[in-house]
Amino acid sequence: MSSGPSFGAYHDPSAEQPVCPRHPDRVTYVRCQRCNRPVCTDCQRPSQVGVLCVDCVKEHQRSLPREQRAPRFTNRHGQAVPLATYIIIGITALVYALQWAGQLIPGFPDVYNLFLYSPLHTSWVALELSQLTGQSLFQPWRMLTSALVHSMATPLHLLLNMAVLWLIGRQIEQFLGAAKFVALYVLSAFGGAVAVLFLAAPNSAVVGASGAVYGLFAALWMIGRRLGADTRGITVLIVINFAFSFIGAGISWQGHLGGFLTGLAASTPVVLADKKLASAGSTPETRKRANRRTWLGLGLVAILLIALTFLGGLLIDSQAVLGR
Structure with a gap:
């Protein structure tokens, strides 16, 4: 399935455009590799299989054992923040x-x-x-x-x-x-x-x-x-x-x-x-x-x-x- 209009193809402006579920005001042709929903740049999370949306990442984290889950709070280097x-x-x-x-x-x-x-x-x-x-x-x-x-x-x-x-x-x-x-x-x-x-x-x-x-x-x-x-x-x-x-x-x-x-x-x-x-x-x-x-x-x-x-x-x- 194409994630957007192909190069050189005619695009009807009146056709419904894909928007991010979390940000309906943002048009995006990038889709989550897991749920296939449109995902804007703020909601995109890179993974080994491609781009995932925030909701799919959270669902995957919940399915993991507690000791394997990614830390909830991290710094810009991805390291856990020592909140305690x-x-x-x-x-x-x-x-x-x-x-x-x-x-x-x-x-x-x-x-x-x-x-x-x-x-x-x-x-x-x-x-x-x-x-x-x-x-x-x-x-x-x-x-x-x-x-x-x-x-x-x-x-x-x-x-x-x-x-x-x-x-x-x-x-x-x-x-x-x-x-x-x-x-x-x-x-x-x-x-x-x-x-x-x-x-x-x-x-x-x-x-x-x-x-x-x-x-x-x-x-x-x-x-x-x-x-x-x-x-x-x-x-x-x-x-x-x-x-x-x-x-x-x-x-x-x-x-x-x-x-x-x-x-x-x-x-x-x-x-x-x-x-x-x-x-x-x-x-x-x-x-x-x-x-x-x-x-x-x-x-x-x-x-x-x-x-x-x-x-x-x-x-x-x-x-x-x-x-x-």
Whole structure:
């Protein structure tokens, strides 16, 4: 079937002209190789079999297994956009703005004090004090919200954490995928708070995404080793950062250490599943099994952290909290 008037043939202007279904005001003689409908330049998608329309491309993507589908958001080079990394940076920056609003606007909630974490917030002493004072002091969600707030006296605290997240988060998200990357980030923040619960003073308070960032350091090191890359650079960077953590004043080395160890633990099932997939061959079934193993490993890390939180809360006594 001809897609348009042949060269030298008479064309009747009054005859109905083919138009793009999505853009009826555009005449086009190019047709989709799959559905044979007219397709304008904006709706054309090149493929190995010729030009396809947008609707046929979407239908084909839906028919593929989830792990084989093309990324929904890509840059001009066709690479997946690390949306999870950008969203975390955006949320953290927004929370920092809300911190300042709490200080500058009368009656605005004090986000800084509402989100910071202290071992008291996950101790059984908090439950006892809540009964005595009538105020809820047991607030375990602060173990995660503390990763969203940063020092207001030193904006560099936020800038450094977000800069590192931007630099290495995009690489890790590309390897893991958005969902597993977010899980790794959240678990590392959680693990940093668990280390603070065990290693810091009961009345101490911590803020910042450093624990989560150190978890990303660990994951990048593990992934680099798995891919056979030269990891000497990241190793030196980790050593230097830990040196500053232990030497610098006002730095929660406990949170850094906990985040790093959790990052190692959380990235281990990812690396093992990828290694198993490489040896068994990449098929839909082996990919599903690898995905299940990865999420199972991440789930076990989460359960371990919850159990440690429960145990750490039992070890804090009222005398340590009240300073008696």
